[in-house]
Amino acid sequence: MRYVYFAVEGPHDVEFVARFLKLHGLKRIQHKPQLAPFWGPVLPTTWPSPLGSTDLMKRVSVPAFFQNDAVSVAIDAVTGDSQLLISAINVRNTVNQPGGDELHAIGIVLDSDEKSSASERFTKISKELAAVKLPLAVTPGQVVDGPPRIGIFVLPDNVNAGTLEDLLIDCAEKQYPQLLASARTHIDSVKAEFPPYAKEDLVDFQKPAGRRKALVGSIGSVLRPGKAIQMSIQDNRWIDGEALELPRVKMFRAFVDALLAPSPVPALAPGVGATSA
Known part of the structure; x- marks a missing residue:
């Protein structure tokens, strides 16, 4: 069995990665007796x-698990570069036991946000992983052999600024073009004028990714009314x-x-490197 760990930035990213696991026949594990014992130390x-x-209000952090006969995957939703690093390092140190199974691969998935470029976020995480004797990835999207194998992907495409929503909008253009068009009309109609809005109403909407997130949310509210986008x-x-044929996908x-x-x-x-450490 190959054991793979993903650290991602939120629940939407968990489900995005999970869709690609589904293409390998991996199924979500809901009950502990079905989970590979290897992951016991992270529970x-x-x-x-x-x-x-x-803190009684804080959700207990448990990875989402997926398995088939050959691969067992854990996906952890964490926030911020430091937590992505800590999670990856802690999992490597926790699950690897002398004489036992070892972690096959670690994947880190993060956004290129308004504060840091794709290369800046990648470089920071890659160097800090290498500092604790994990393989050094040279470019975003590259996968280097280990153990454990390491890959860092900066959404949406390892180069341009953006978030997961950019990829979801790409996908909606193929899968839900009519919904996307009507959602754009709705979102474009929102003008940040006070009144009719209070200043606090549109704080998140006016963030750099706000309109794109609202666009994806509008489509999701039709497909799954009353449910979270994930x-x-x-x-x-x-x-x-x-959508699977789109270059960035x-x-x-x-x-x-x-x-x-x-x-x-x-x-x-092309566009994603691969080398051996």
Whole structure:
């Protein structure tokens, strides 16, 4: 069994990665007896969690798990560069046991946000992983052999500024073109004028990715009324059919495929490097 760990930035990213796992026949694990014992050390043993916490409102952090006969995957939703690093390092140190199974691969997926470029966020994380004796990835999207195999993907395409929503909008153009068009009309009609809005009403909407997030949310509210967007990503056809042939989607798919594949690292599509450490 190959064990793969993903650290991502939120629940939407968890479900996005999960759609590519589904293409490998991996199924979500809901009940603990079905989970590979390898992951036992990452399961919380206290509540509130972590040990020493008193916050009753904080959700207990548990990865989402997916398995088939050959691969077992854990996907953790965390926030910020420091937590992405801490999660990846802690999992490597926790699950690897002398004489036992070892982690096959670590994938880190993050956005290129308004504060840092794709190369800046990648460089920071890559160097800090290498500082704790993990393999050094040279370029965003590259997968290097280990152990453990390492890959860092900066959404939407390892080069341009953006977020997961940019890829979802690409997918909607293929899968839900009419919904996308009507959602754009709705979002474009919103003018940040006070009144009719209070200043606090549109704080998130006016952030750099606000309109794109609202656009995806508008489509999701039709596909899964009253449910969170991650449920629509999980259940609907965002990442399916013609959307799988989109260049940026194919790039991400190749990244996931390379992390899951047995050794050696397979050759990746143009735009995604692969080397041996």
